[in-house]
Amino acid sequence: MRKRLIPFAYATNVFEVSDDFFKKLGIKTILFDLDNTLDPYTVSLPSQRSQDFVKRMKDLGITTIVTSNNRGGRVNTYCKALGIECVCLMAKPFSFKIKRLLKERGFELDKTILIGDQIMTDVKAGNGAHIKVMLTEPLDTEHEPFTTIINRIFDRPVRKKLMKKGYLRSWRELL
Numbered sequence: 001m002r003k004r005l006i007p008f009a010y011a012t013n014v015f016e017v018s019d020d021f022f023k024k025l026g027i028k029t030i031l032f033d034l035d036n037t038l039d040p041y042t043v044s045l046p047s048q049r050s051q052d053f054v055k056r057m058k059d060l061g062i063t064t065i066v067t068s069n070n071r072g073g074r075v076n077t078y079c080k081a082l083g084i085e086c087v088c089l090m091a092k093p094f095s096f097k098i099k100r101l102l103k104e105r106g107f108e109l110d111k112t113i114l115i116g117d118q119i120m121t122d123v124k125a126g127n128g129a130h131i132k133v134m135l136t137e138p139l140d141t142e143h144e145p146f147t148t149i150i151n152r153i154f155d156r157p158v159r160k161k162l163m164k165k166g167y168l169r170s171w172r173e174l175l
């Protein structure tokens with residue numbers, strides 16, 4: 001199994017992850033994928049649970065930033081409503097933009113976690129930038145754009161293999 005495809009931790013969705021997980025690892029920054037990680041593609045405003053999660057992280061002193069491959073009105077509107085910064089056109093699976101962001105902002109590699117639902121973009125990009133990565137399940141696979149449908153064709157068998165070989169370590173095991 002290629003190392004770059006293996007996430008640091010796994011969760012069904014980010015909302016189930018407890019404060020203790022972030023505290024124990026000393027996480028200071030979360031780089032969030034938006035689509036199908038925080039909310040589905042079809043949603044333009046943050047759900048209550050996304051708002052609650054961001055508030056919970058803020059109370060822990062954790063900075064949350066949306067790092068999306070997308071851009072434009074919807075992403076900006078969403079992030080504004082959520083009250084968090086958004087860095088768009090991240091070019092995941094490449095990691096140069098994430099590396100640049102980490103350097104510019106002085107985010108420490110071992111205290112930063114990227115959370116996303118796709119192995120082919122999020123896991124690859126986060127590992128390439130030498131930060132922790134949490135892989136989640138996509139929130140809604142019925143309304144995905146073409147590029148994501150293609151990525152899923154590669155994602156599904158890899159995910160299955162990772163699961164079977166015990167490489168998807170639940171966040172609960174890290175407590």
Ligand SMILES: [Mg+2]
Binds near residue numbers: 034035036118
């Ligand atoms: Mg996504």
